[in-house]
Amino acid sequence: MFLKNTNLLENKFYAQLCYINRISTIISPESSFKTDLKELIASCNLVDTREMRLPYN
Numbered sequence: 551m552f553l554k555n556t557n558l559l560e561n562k563f564y565a566q567l568c569y570i571n572r573i574s575t576i577i578s579p580e581s582s583f584k585t586d587l588k589e590l591i592a593s594c595n596l597v598d599t600r601e602m603r604l605p606y607n
Contacts, residue, residue: 564604 567587574581591597591604599606 566604567604 574583
C-alpha cells in the first residue's frame, strides 16, 4: 500500500491527495504534482496544514 498513514477517517483530504498523486505518477511517471503541491502550500500564508490534518513531512 502506498499510504503510510492509515488513519483515513480523520485524514480524508490527505488520503485524496495521495490517491491523486498516485494516479498522476501512474499516468505520467515524471509528474511533478507532489512537488508542485508542496510549493503551493509553502507559498500561501493562509494555509494551515495542521487544520488540514496534513502530516508534517
